[in-house]
Each structure stands twice: as structure tokens, then as C-alpha cells.
Amino acid sequence: MDSGKRKRESSLSPSSSSTRQPKYDVFLSFRGEDTRINFTDHLYVALNQKGIITFRDEEGLERGESIAPKLFKAIEESQFAIIILSKDYASSTWCLDELTKIIKCKDEMGLKVLPVFYNVSPSVVRKQTETFEQAFIDHQKRFEDNIKKVETWRDTLKKVADISGWDLHLQNRHESEIIQDIVKGIMEKLSSKSSSINENLIGINSMVAELIPSYVGFGNHIYMMGICGMGGLGKTTLASAIYYEYSDHFEGSSYIANVRERSEKGELHELQQQLLDEILGGSNTKIYNVQVGLRKIKSSGLRHKKVLLVLDDVNHKDQLENLAGKRDWFGSGSWIIITTRDEHVLVQHGVLKIYKPNGLDDDDALTLFCSKAFKKEQPAEGYMQLSQKVVEYASGLPLALVTLGSFLVGRTVEEWQSALDSFKNIKGDIHDILKISYDGLEEMWKEIFLDIACFFRGQEKDEVIRILENCGFDARIGVSVLVERSLLTVSRGCFVMHDLLAEMGHKIIRFESGGKLEMQSRLWLVEDLLHVLENDMATKAIQAIVVRFKENEFNYEAVPEVILSKMSNLRLMIIKKTDCYRYDRRYLDVPNDQRQILVPNQLRYLSWDRCPLKCLSSSSQPKELVRLDLYESRIEYLWEGVMVFRCLRD
Structure with missing residues (x-):
């Protein structure tokens, strides 16, 4: 899930390392052949139009005999599970395994379960008659050596049938009306949770009460407002509180977080995609560049919708021009709220209403x-x-x-x-x-903080913890300490760190290096890494490299073959292409670079998208290597001869 969809986070709300951090609002469980292209699709679109983050599996997902682990993980990371029980739901062992996991999460983790009885009555599900009866006759034949599994499925369906939900079997109403009832019910449940969160945002409610009547209204005008001030003042928290409080007054809403950071990574087109998907409920085409996204926003149905749009942490007029260029892009009564540290950006864009928080009394x-x-x-x-x-x-x-x-x-x-x-x-x-x-942190916790500040903001918690553990850190307890110290938060299963804390981490690294790039313990900018490599400045001070590059931005041809080996203390190296989802077969037609990769012996984690080199050098002996990932690389073979990797894992 796009780190940009973290709508309900707050740097001021209490954090607990023991609190379950949901990534999705809703998990949809359904029999694809029955409802994917009708009821389920309409419900999914309606949920997304209201900014409700919803997980449904991909239509083309390759299914085997057992359920995909990523679906189990998505269930665990959801607040609600909507189960669409159709006539042939029980015929799918995949659906029944999914349902068993949902009920387990309900009992053990507090997952809220809401069944929808779609053209089938609760009594049929409970007693397993009609199509459900035939399904279980087939299951008993197929699983005669594992009847216990079949009995578990039966018991699970009985439990679901006893949960209060929506019975379409008895209601003589249009599906669209029932879908709106479901969406409204979910919004009310989410709203009650976020209201309890907002009560803990000390001083914020009074700011909202001051700001709304003075700067925006509920008339037919299109209101564009800026919240401007220094970092750490609570601008994001204030914008989030407004979003929570008022999003259900609009036909569509979108909260675009971390605009500055994601734009600098070349992800502005992804923010355009998010805006359209959340407000319009998905789109038929993928946005691959900003110009296409701009045309799509202009030609979409946004101008006919009353929307609430929050653009958080903007620092350049181009970001506004490509996400909220003109007021007439949006329907009457829309609110566009922009947070920034730079008032000049707002002035350039013609934002006349600018609110400047004064901090807490x-x-x-x-x-x-x-x-x-x-x-x-x-x-x-x-x-x-x-x-x-x-x-x-x-x-x-x-x-x-x-x-x-x-x-x-x-x-x-x-x-x-x-x-x-x-x-x-x-x-x-x-x-x-x-x-x-x-x-005040222990040394290992400092190292974990600096890695996250430089490399892993907005990344999935579990994946980052695996990387840090592969580097030899006690990452789970370390992350817990950082959360307790309010140096890090977890939202929607992803790491969130305030800009000022990340900037502090960068400042610490530059201070410790005496301002010399080659003496920095970490490199996180493509241009810095290339400068070090091309000028033969590599030293043993460099411990970790994580850079994300765009097409043709990372050229390794001019780099000396032995340069990496000079980084004798390098433990982590990730070179990742930001738009690697656009697979370009033309890359395979480029002649191979016949050089070898001389890997430092202390390296524990190597991930290199589109690595152009021939193989790993047998002169290297990276016995500590835990992970090797060469995505879309043109490696001809891994190494010559025999090399022992005792620590390497799948």
C-alpha cells in the first residue's frame, strides 16, 4: 500500500509498540466468479471514493492449492473484514481458508467481521443446505484423509452466519442503495475511532475551531487554503484532524502525504494516480509520467465532484500545478488544503487564505x-x-x-x-x-535510527526489520525503543518519521564525517554515490548505501571495477530503480558489461536492480552475506568456481 495513503496518522497521538497498526481499513473476502465484476467491484469503488483503504486480491492472482501468504498478512493488517457470502462461496477451498483466517483474527486480534449475504440466506450458510450442502459433499470426498479441515470450515461458516450483517436475500432494494448503507456503516465505525484519537490531540481542536469558519465554508465556492509554518509546529496533525472531521461532508476525498519527499524521489505521477484512485474509485489506465497524469486529472470527472483534497508538505509550485493546478479542476464546494513550510509557494500559486499556527499556548x-x-x-x-x-x-x-x-x-x-x-x-x-x-539511545538503537532516517521512511515495517536484522541489528526491540522515545511512529504498517527528525539524522551523519562525502557512514543520494564512485573516493567509513534511481540516472560504466572492495565495512547496499514496474525488454538487448562485482567481505545485504555486470568476483569472500537480490540484472552467472555462503537465506 502506497505510503501516501497514510490518512489517519498523527505525530501527536500516543504511540505504543504493542498496539496493532492496521494498514487497511477493509479486507474484502469474496468468490471471484460470483461477484468480482458486479457487487464486489461496485462496493470496492464506493469504499475507495470515500477514502476507505480497501484490500481485494488481484484478478490475475495465480492460485495454487494453498492461500497466498500475502492475503493472510493483509487480513492481519485490516480493521474490518467484509465477507460477501454468495451461492458458490463454499465451493472454493481458497475462500474457506481465507474465512478461517478471518475468524481467527477476529478472536485473537479484534478484527471486526461484517458478513454480506448475497443472494443466499443466513440459514443456508448456517445449516449448509442447498449449494453449500453440495460443496461440502465434494470437500469430504476430496479431503477424506483430512476430515478435520472440512469440519473446521463448517464450524467457521456457522460462526459467520451468526454475525449481524447485511442480508440482501430479503431486501427488495437496489444494490447501489445497500452498498451506500455498507459504506456509511464503515465510515461511522472509522469516524468513531478517529474521533477518539482526535480527543487526544491537545490544542488541535481549538485550532480547527478557529480555522474553519475563518478560512473555508460550506458554500458553492471552491476553497483553497494554506497552512504554513516551521517544521514541528503541528501542520500535518492539524490537516489530518480537519480531514477526519469533515471528509464525510464531501463526495470524494484524498489525503496526499509527504508530497515533497515523494516528489524528490520521482513519484509525483504516483501521487496523481493516488488522487484519482481515491476520489474517483480507481482508473482504467496506469499513469507513468506527470504529463499524462496532468491531462488525466484535467479531463476526469473531478470538476463535477465536491471533494476534500489535502496536500501535505508541499515545497515547490510544480507540485501544486500538477496536483491542484486550478480551482476549476474541482466541483463547487470543494476544499483544497495545503501544508508547507514555504509561504512563497502558496503565494506563487495564488493561495490567498493562509493560516499560520502559533504553536501551543x-x-x-x-x-x-x-x-x-x-x-x-x-x-x-x-x-x-x-x-x-x-x-x-x-x-x-x-x-x-x-x-x-x-x-x-x-x-x-x-x-x-x-x-x-x-x-x-x-x-x-x-x-x-x-x-x-x-x-540518550544505546549505540545499536542510534544505528537503527540513522538507517531509518536516511533510507526507510515510509517503507513497510516488517520488510525494513528483516533488512536491519540481516545487518546484525536487534531490530524489533530497537524499533520498539524508537517508538517509545517518539523518534519513530508506525502507521498502516509503515515507518513514519517526522521531517525534522530525519533532517537531524542527516545532520548527525554529515557532522560526524567532518563534511567529507567519502567519510559519511551512509550514502542515500544517487548523485553522492556516483561522485564517490567516479572519483575513486570510496573508504572503509562507508557502512551502508541505499539509493533509488530513475531511468538512465545511474550509470556504472565509468566506475572502476575494484571500487566497491575499498568499502571494507560496507554491510548494506541497495540500488533500486524507482519505476521498475515498467519492465523494458530493450534493456536486455544492451551488450553486457563484462566486468565483475568485487563485493566487500563484510557485506550482509546486496540488492541491485538492473545490475549490468557479468558476475560476482571470486576474489571476494563475502561470508557474512545473508541476502542477494539482483532483480532484472544481466548477470551471466553468479561466480566462478566454488564459493561458500553459510549465512545466505531465501
């Missing part, structure tokens, strides 16, 4: 700080004066208050006083305030 700031430092709204006995001092240093910045509160929780008065003494050297630089929490 002293009372709200103290309450927010105490919620982190003491897990309650007031300081513990003997800590009031110390807490007021910390609040004073934080200058009303929510991010600083949360981070410092998480750092000081559980510490003695003496430790607080020592921390306050160190604050005296801080001259208003928020990076220095945030670094206090970083400095």
Missing part, C-alpha cells in the same frame, strides 16, 4: 508534555517547576514537547536537572533540542 504545551513524561495531564509531585522549564525551552513546538517528554519519562529529579543544564547551550535550534533524545 503554555497550558496546552504543559498538558501535552505531561501526557508523555508522566502519562497524565499534570506533573508528578516535585516536578512542576522542572516541567515548566522544559516547556519554556520547547517554545510551544508540539514535536519538541513530545520528544522531550518521551526522553524524560521515568527519570529522577536529579536527571531532569542535569538535562535542563544541557538545554542552556541550546540556542533555539530545534534539531539540537531533538538530538537530546537521540543522544
